[in-house]
Amino acid sequence: MREYEYHAPESFESLVNLASGDGAEVRFLAGGTDLIPRISAEKNQIPYEKKLPMRIIYLGTLGLDKVTEEGERVTIGACCTLSSLLENEIVKTKMPALRDALSEMAGVSIRNTATIGGNIMNASPAADSVPPLLVLDAVCALRSASGERRVSLAEYFTGPGKTVAKPDEVLVSITVKPGPGGSSFKKLGRRKAETLSVVNAAVYLELRDGFCQSARVAVGSAAPTVVRCVDVEQALVGKKIDEGVVREASLLVTKAISPIDDIRSSAWYRARVAPIMVARAVLTAAGRKRG
C-alpha cells in the first residue's frame, strides 16, 4: 500500500517543479488505459508492499493534443487520442501504416481514451503504433527542466517497458516525415479486437517502375523492442517487387528477431508468422505506392 498524490499542471513551468519528485515516484498520466488498471491492481495486492509514494502528473491539461503540418514534417502531440488520430485527415492520407495500426488497436472505447504518447512511453514490444512510426522515421521530443531534446524513435527503446526518457522527462510530441512512398501495417492478434499483437509488422516502400528504391521494415512483439529488419530491407532494394521476391526477402526477418514464449504465443510460432506478416505488409505497401 502506498500514498498517491495527483496533480494536473496547466503549464510546463508548474509541471517541471512537480517532476523533480521530492522523494516520490513520478508517473505521467496521459490517457491512463495502461497506468490506471496497473494502479488499481497494485492497490488490491495482498500482501501490501511498502512502496514510495506515487506522484501522478496529468498531462491532459497542457494542450499536447494537436497535429500540425510544417512543410514535409508532421508533428503529432503526445496526448492525441488514438481515435482523434484515426479521424485525422493528415494521418489518413499521408501515414496509411499508422492509420492501419490505429484502427486495429484495442477497441473504440479504449481508443477514445488512450494516447499515442502513452503507447510509446509504455514501451511494450507489442505496441502497435511503434512499427509504423519507426518505418516513418519518427523523432520524439522530450521536455524537462533542462530543456527539450529530440531522440530518433529508432534509439528510443532500451528494453521491454524501458526508454531513454529520464524520470523527469515528458514526451511532448512525435515528428514524422511521411515521404513519397507507400506504407502499411499488419497485425496478427489472437482475436480481432482488444488484443495485443502476437506479431506485427510495418513497411515503408518507395517504388519506381515497380522497382524498390528504398525500404524500411519493422517488426514488433518478436524481440525485447520493436526492431528494424535491415536484411529484409536490403533484399528488397533494387528488386522488382513481386510475390517471389517478397517471400524470399521476408524470410530474412528471422535474423532481426529473437522471439520468446509468453501467454500470447510461442517463440516457435512467432518465428514462423513474422515472415508472413512482413510479406503481407510489403505487398500492401507496394500497392499503395505514391507517385
Place this chain on the structure above:
Amino acid sequence: MSVMSRILKFYLNGNLVHVAAGEADTLLDVLRDGLGLTSPKCGCNHGDCGACTVILNGYSAKSCTILALTAEGKNVWTVDGLANGDKLHPVQRAFHEYGAPQCGYCTPGMVMAAVAFLNHYPSPTESEVKEALSGNLCRCGGYKKYVQAVMAAARGEFGPLPEGSVENV
C-alpha cells in the same frame, strides 16, 4: 483506498455533482462507491471487458481506466440518465424488444457504447456496429441480438434518436 481525498466536481447525467474522490480512485470507483450508481459494472477492472463503459464528453470510455480526478468539470453519462421520464431511449427499447440482454451484466456498458456510437454515426453498417461493440464482452454470447438491436435503433424502429448535441447524449 488512497489516504488523501479531494472533492471532485463533474456533470453526471446532466447534473453537477460534488463527490469525495481518492487521488488514485478510478471514475468507476467514484460512480459506484462514492455516488452509489451501480449501473457501470466492475467486470475486469482492467479495461478489457467494457462492463464499466460510460459516455465521457460525448465519447464512450471505460470508466475503470479513467482516473476520477481527471474527470473534473467533464460530462459523464451512464445508462441511468438515458430515459426521458418513463420513456426509454430508443437503444434501450431496441435492446428490450430484441431480447438482447440475457443475464444483463454487460448491458449498461453495451447500451452506452451503442448510444455514443450512434450519436457519431447515425446510419452505420452492420460491420461498423460490430466494431463499435467489439470492446464490450458478453459472456452469455448475446452478440448477435445486440448488433441486430443497434441496427434496428439506427433504422428508427424505436423512434428517432434524441436530438441535441453529442455532449448531452
